Amino acid sequence: MDSLRALARRVDALPLWVLPLALGVAVIFVPQALGDYSIQRQMQLSLILCLLVSGLNLSLGYAGELALGQVAMFAGGAYAAGLLSTYGHTDIVLQLLVAGLVAVAVGIITGVPGLRLNSWSLAMTSFFLVLLLPDVISIFKEETGGRNGLVTMHRGTLLGEPVKGDAYFVVIAVVTLLWFVVMRNIIVSRHGTALRVLKQSPVLAQSVGISVFRMKLLAYALGSVPAGLAGALFANLDLFLSPEAFSFTYATTILAASIVGGSASVYGAVVGAVILQFGLNQSSDYTRYSLVITGSFLLICGVLLPGGLASLARAGWRRLVGRREVDMAAVRALSTGLPKIAGQSLRVEQVTKSFGGNRALAEVDLEARPGRVTALIGPNGSGKTTLLNVVCGFYRPDAGAIHLGNVRIDRMAPHRVARAGVTRTFQTPNIPPGITVLEAVIAGRYMTRRVSMIEAVLRLPRFWRVRREDEVEAWRALDLVGIAETAYLEATSLPLGQRRLLEVARCLVARPGLLLLDEVASGLDEDEVARLRGLIRRVADAGATVLLVEHNFQLVLDLADEIVALAHGSVMARGTPEQIANDPRVLSEYLGVEPSRDDGEASVLSRLMSDSITGGDK
Amino acid sequence: MTLVLGALAVGAIYAIVAIGYNIVFISSKTFNFAQAQLMMVGAFVAYSGLVSWNLPWVVVLLIAGAIVAVVAGLEERIAVRPVRDPHNILVTTLGVSILLDGAAQLIWGTQPLTVPFVAGDRAINVLGGRAYPVELALIGLACLLVALIVLFTRRTKYGMALLAIAEDREAAQLRGINVRALAFAAFVASGLLAGFVGLFVGPATFAVSTLGASLALKGFVALAIGGFGSFPGALVGGIVVGLVEVGAARYLGGDFVHLMIFALLLLVLMLRPAGLFARAKERMV
Numbered sequence: 001m002d003s004l005r006a007l008a009r010r011v012d013a014l015p016l017w018v019l020p021l022a023l024g025v026a027v028i029f030v031p032q033a034l035g036d037y038s039i040q041r042q043m044q045l046s047l048i049l050c051l052l053v054s055g056l057n058l059s060l061g062y063a064g065e066l067a068l069g070q071v072a073m074f075a076g077g078a079y080a081a082g083l084l085s086t087y088g089h090t091d092i093v094l095q096l097l098v099a100g101l102v103a104v105a106v107g108i109i110t111g112v113p114g115l116r117l118n119s120w121s122l123a124m125t126s127f128f129l130v131l132l133l134p135d136v137i138s139i140f141k142e143e144t145g146g147r148n149g150l151v152t153m154h155r156g157t158l159l160g161e162p163v164k165g166d167a168y169f170v171v172i173a174v175v176t177l178l179w180f181v182v183m184r185n186i187i188v189s190r191h192g193t194a195l196r197v198l199k200q201s202p203v204l205a206q207s208v209g210i211s212v213f214r215m216k217l218l219a220y221a222l223g224s225v226p227a228g229l230a231g232a233l234f235a236n237l238d239l240f241l242s243p244e245a246f247s248f249t250y251a252t253t254i255l256a257a258s259i260v261g262g263s264a265s266v267y268g269a270v271v272g273a274v275i276l277q278f279g280l281n282q283s284s285d286y287t288r289y290s291l292v293i294t295g296s297f298l299l300i301c302g303v304l305l306p307g308g309l310a311s312l313a314r315a316g317w318r319r320l321v322g323r324r325e326v327d328m329a330a331v332r333a334l335s336t337g338l339p340k341i342a343g344q345s346l347r348v349e350q351v352t353k354s355f356g357g358n359r360a361l362a363e364v365d366l367e368a369r370p371g372r373v374t375a376l377i378g379p380n381g382s383g384k385t386t387l388l389n390v391v392c393g394f395y396r397p398d399a400g401a402i403h404l405g406n407v408r409i410d411r412m413a414p415h416r417v418a419r420a421g422v423t424r425t426f427q428t429p430n431i432p433p434g435i436t437v438l439e440a441v442i443a444g445r446y447m448t449r450r451v452s453m454i455e456a457v458l459r460l461p462r463f464w465r466v467r468r469e470d471e472v473e474a475w476r477a478l479d480l481v482g483i484a485e486t487a488y489l490e491a492t493s494l495p496l497g498q499r500r501l502l503e504v505a506r507c508l509v510a511r512p513g514l515l516l517l518d519e520v521a522s523g524l525d526e527d528e529v530a531r532l533r534g535l536i537r538r539v540a541d542a543g544a545t546v547l548l549v550e551h552n553f554q555l556v557l558d559l560a561d562e563i564v565a566l567a568h569g570s571v572m573a574r575g576t577p578e579q580i581a582n583d584p585r586v587l588s589e590y591l592g593v594e595p596s597r598d599d600g601e602a603s604v605l606s607r608l609m610s611d612s613i614t615g616g617d618k
Numbered sequence: 619m620t621l622v623l624g625a626l627a628v629g630a631i632y633a634i635v636a637i638g639y640n641i642v643f644i645s646s647k648t649f650n651f652a653q654a655q656l657m658m659v660g661a662f663v664a665y666s667g668l669v670s671w672n673l674p675w676v677v678v679l680l681i682a683g684a685i686v687a688v689v690a691g692l693e694e695r696i697a698v699r700p701v702r703d704p705h706n707i708l709v710t711t712l713g714v715s716i717l718l719d720g721a722a723q724l725i726w727g728t729q730p731l732t733v734p735f736v737a738g739d740r741a742i743n744v745l746g747g748r749a750y751p752v753e754l755a756l757i758g759l760a761c762l763l764v765a766l767i768v769l770f771t772r773r774t775k776y777g778m779a780l781l782a783i784a785e786d787r788e789a790a791q792l793r794g795i796n797v798r799a800l801a802f803a804a805f806v807a808s809g810l811l812a813g814f815v816g817l818f819v820g821p822a823t824f825a826v827s828t829l830g831a832s833l834a835l836k837g838f839v840a841l842a843i844g845g846f847g848s849f850p851g852a853l854v855g856g857i858v859v860g861l862v863e864v865g866a867a868r869y870l871g872g873d874f875v876h877l878m879i880f881a882l883l884l885l886v887l888m889l890r891p892a893g894l895f896a897r898a899k900e901r902m903v
Contacts, residue, residue: 066708066709112888120838124835128883252716288723289724290720291716296717
C-alpha cells in the first residue's frame with residue numbers, strides 16, 4: 001500500500017496532462033496495430049462521439065446549462081461539409097473550418113434567447129432544434145437530398161491528396177486530440193474556474209465581475225465547435241448523410257455519455273463515449289432498447305452518481321495520493337505584508353428601495369472614505385443587507401444615486417459594479433464546491449487582469465505571467481488572513497470561521513476600491529475575531545475603503561471610525577463610536593435598552609465601551 | 619372557422635401540457651420534463667382499454683388516471699426527491715421521459731394507433747364551421763381545468779398552501795405547510811390529470827411513441843408565452859401555439875410548422891422572457 005501511494009504521489013507530481021496526451025497520441029497509431037475493420041470503425045465513431053460529448057460537457061458540466069442541441073450542430077457541420085464537398089471543395093481543413101463556424105452560428109442563435117430566462121429555456125430551445133432538423137433538411141430537399149440522403153459527396157482531400165482508410169483515421173484522431181488540448185487549456189485556466197463559480201453560484205460570479213449571460217453563452221457557443229468539427233469528420237467518413245443519423249435517439253446517447261463519464265470533467269467525455277459506443281452497439285437489439293437504456297442511464301447516474309465516473313475516479317485518486325501539504329516556508333517567503341490599496345470613496349445619496357408596499361430603504365445617505373472603517377449597524381430587518389445589495393447592483397434603487405469615486409454605479413449590472421472595484425463577502429459564505437481553497441481565492445482575481453480565452457488556449461506568455469501573479473497574490477492573501485495551510489483542501493470543507501476568512505482573502509486579492517463585509521465576524525471564535533479585527537484595521541490603514549455590516553457590537557466599537565445606525569430603512573443615527581454608544585435611540589432600537597430606566601442595562605453598554613477604549617488586546 | 623376550431627383544439631392540448639408543467643412547477647420549482655410523456659402514456663392506456671380490452675370508457679378513464687398517477691408518483695420518489703442539485707433534476711426527469719418513450723415503443727410499437735372517442739367521430743356544425751366532438755371537448759376541458767385550478771388556488775386551504783410554497787418555500791415550511799407532501803401530491807395530481815386527458819388527446823392526435831417529444835416542446839412554448847406559473851397564461855399560450863401551427867400548415871406547408879413555432883419561441887424569449895402573464899422578479903442574494 002505504501003509503495004503504491006509513493007508511486008501515486010510521483011505520478012501526481014507530474015503535470016496532469018502527460019497521461020491523456022500519451023494516450024491520445026497512441027490512438028493515432030491504432031489502425032497500424034489493429035487491422036480489424038469493425039473495431040476501427042467503432043473507434044472512429046467513438047472519437048466523433050467524444051467530440052460531441054466534450055462540447056456538451058462545456059455547457060452542461062461547466063456552465064451548468066443542459067443543452068440537447070449538440071445533434072443539430074453536428075448536423076449543421078455535417079451538411080456544411082457535405083455541401084462544400086458536393087460543390088468540389090474537398091479540402092478537409094476548409095470543411096472543418098466552415099463546419100465549426102456554422103455550428104457556432106447555430107449555437108449563438110439558440111443561445112442568446114435560450115439563456116435569457118432560466119435553465120430550462122436553453123434545454124428546450126436546443127431540444128427544439130433536434131425536432132426541426134428533418135423539416136429543415138426536407139425544405140432544402142434540392143441541396144440536401146431530403147430523406148433520401150446526400151449522396152453527391154467527393155472523397156475529402158488534404159493538401160490536394162485524397163485521404164482514405166488509415167490516413168483518414170489519423171485525421172479524425174488528430175482533430176479530436178487537438179480539440180481536447182483546447183478544452184483542457186480552457187478548463188485549466190481562470191476561465192474554467194470562472195465557469196465553475198458561475199455554475200454553483202451566479203451571485204458570487206457576478207460579485208467577482210463575471211457576466212453570467214456572456215460567460216454561459218461563451219461556454220455554449222464554444223461547445224458547439226467540436227460538434228461542428230465532428231459533423232465534418234462524420235460527413236467524410238461515409239461520404240453519405242441522411243437525416244436518420246441526427247435523430248433524437250442520438251441526442252440522448254450524447255447526453256447519456258456525458259452523464260456517465262462525468263459532465264464536469266475534460267476526459268470523462270472519452271470514457272462515456274467509449275462506453276456508450278462500444279457497450280451499447282454490441283447488444284444486438286440496440287435499436288429497440290436504446291431509448292430504454294439511455295433513459296435508465298440518465299436516471300440511474302443522475303440519482304446515484306451525480307458526478308459520473310470522473311468524480312468517482314477523482315475521489316479515489318485523492319484518497320490514494322493522500323493529503324497534500326503546504327510548504328509554509330515557501331509561502332512565508334512570498335509574503336510582503338499588505339501592499340497599498342487604492343481605496344475609493346463610496347457615496348450613497350438619498351437611496352430609496354421598496355419591495356411591493358414594504359419600504360426597505362428610505363432616503364438613506366451614507367459615505368465611506370478610503371482608509372477608514374465605516375460600520376453599518378441596526379436590528380434585523382432594518383435594511384442593512386438590502387443596502388449592500390443595492391450598492392452591489394443586485395437591486396436597483398427606486399430613487400437616489402450611488403457613486404464610487406467619480407463613477408455612478410447604481411444603474412450598473414452587478415458584474416460591472418464588481419469591475420468598478422466593489423468586492424464583498426456574504427452573510428452565508430458563498431463558496432463553490434469542487435475547487436480548492438487556493439482556487440477559490442484566485443477566483444477573486446477574475447476582474448483584475450484580463451486574459452483572453454485565446455491566450456489561455458494557446459498558453460501564450462501573458463497567460464503564464466498572469467497565472468503566476470494570481471498564485472502569488474492568492475498565497476499572500478491566504479497568509480494574511482492566516483489560513484494558508486488549508487490551501488489545497490476543498491474549499492467547502494472548511495469550518496465556518498475559516499470560510500469567512502477565505503471570503504476576505506478572495507476580496508483582498510482583487511485590491512478592491514471598496515470592501516463590503518457582511519457580518520463577517522459571526523460564527524468566528526474569539527481568536528479568529530481578534531485576528532480579523534487586526535486584519536481589517538491593517539486593510540483600512542493600507543488605504544482601503546471598508547464598509548462593515550456587523551452584529552458584534554464590541555467589534556464595531558473597536559474598529560469603526562464612523563458608525564451609521566439603520567432602523568426601519570432609514571438612518572437613525574450616525575457618528576463616532578462614542579456618540580453612537582450614547583445615542584438613546586440606538587440604545588432602545590438596537591440594543592433593546594430603555595434609557596429611562598438606565599442604571600442596570602445601560603451600564604452593560606458603557607462597560608462594553610470602556611472595555612474597548614482601555615482595550616485588553618489593543 | 620373550421621380551421622380556427624381545429625387550431626383551438628390543438629392549442630387546448632398544448633395548454634393542458636403547460637398546465638401540467640405549472641402544477642409541478644408551482645409546488646416544487648421543478649420542471650418535469652416527462653409531463654408530456656405522462657400524457658402519452660395516458661393516450662396509450664386509453665387505446666389498450668378501449669380497443670384491446672373493449673372496456674367501457676368510464677372504467678378506462680379511471681384505469682388511465684390511476685396508472686399514470688402511479689407512474690408520476692414513482693417519478694417523484696425516484697427521480698426528483700433524492701436529487702439535491704436542481705440542474706440534475708432536469709437530467710433525471712429527462713431520463714424518465716426518454717425511458718417512457720422507449721417503454722411505449724416496446725409495449726405499443728412505433729406505429730400510430732387510432733384511439734376512438736367516446737362521443738363518436740362524426741363532424742358537427744358549430745358556429746359556421748365543422749368540428750369533431752373531440753375537438754370541442756378538448757377546448758372545453760382546457761377552459762374548465764384553468765377555471766377549476768384558479769378557484770382551487772384562491773378558495774381552498776391546499777390551493778393557498780401551494781401558492782405560499784411557490785412564493786417562499788422556507789417560509790411556507792415555517793408556517794406548518796408540509797412542503798414535501800404537497801410536492802408529491804402535485805406530481806400525483808399532474809399524473810392523474812395526464813391520465814384522464816389521455817382519453818381526449820389520443821383521439822385527436824393518435825397514440826404514438828413520438829407524441830411525447832412533440833407535445834413536450836409545444837407545451838413548453840405555450841408555457842413560455844403565458845409565463846411560468848400562470849394558468850390562464852398557459853391557456854392563452856396554448857391557443858397562440860395552436861393558431862400558429864394550423865396557420866403555418868395551411869399557408870406555408872407542413873415542413874414549416876415546427877419552424878414557425880420555434881420562431882415564435884425565440885421571439886417570446888427575446889421580447890418578453892418572463893412571459894405575458896408573469897411578473898419578473900428581482901434577483902435575490
